Amino acid sequence: MGKLEKRKYRRVNTNVKVKLSGDALWIECTTSDVSGGGLCFDTERQFAPGDIVALQFMLQSKTEKRANVHFFASARVIRIIPKGDAFRTAVEFIIDENIREEIIKLVKIINSQNLKVDRPNTLDAVLLKIKQTQS
Numbered sequence: 001m002g003k004l005e006k007r008k009y010r011r012v013n014t015n016v017k018v019k020l021s022g023d024a025l026w027i028e029c030t031t032s033d034v035s036g037g038g039l040c041f042d043t044e045r046q047f048a049p050g051d052i053v054a055l056q057f058m059l060q061s062k063t064e065k066r067a068n069v070h071f072f073a074s075a076r077v078i079r080i081i082p083k084g085d086a087f088r089t090a091v092e093f094i095i096d097e098n099i100r101e102e103i104i105k106l107v108k109i110i111n112s113q114n115l116k117v118d119r120p121n122t123l124d125a126v127l128l129k130i131k132q133t134q135s
Contacts, residue, residue, distance in 0.1 A: 012107045015032070015060070036093075036107065038075060038091045041091075043089055052094070055072075055091070056070065056072050056073075058070050059107075071103065074093075
């Protein structure tokens with residue numbers, strides 16, 4: 001028997017830039033996932049489950065050219081996982097359904113264009129390394 005999918009929204013692993021309220025700089029989150037329901041990112045700030053956070057984030061979509069789409073959202077912290085000096089923080093969006101639909105559209109585009117991998121897969125990386133050493 002297959003495992004039942006409990007998630008309501010399809011998610012994608014992608015590079016997402018996140019800015020938390022009060023932070024001056026964008027944080028490049030390279031190990032995050034995003035869906036119409038929320039996102040997961042690493043931060044040095046420690047939150048507690050149930051905390052409400054205000055954040056901004058950018059998703060990249062690619063049609064004929066690369067474009068950044070900027071979102072503002074409130075979110076509820078649902079899970080914290082310590083990760084070295086940082087915390088992997090999973091949040092659930094508290095947003096208008098029209099904004100959620102825009103996020104869902106972008107997730108579908110990113111999935112369909114395979115933009116979730118901005119670096120070579122393992123096999124391609126090994127082949128590139130071999131090619132470089134032979135040159």
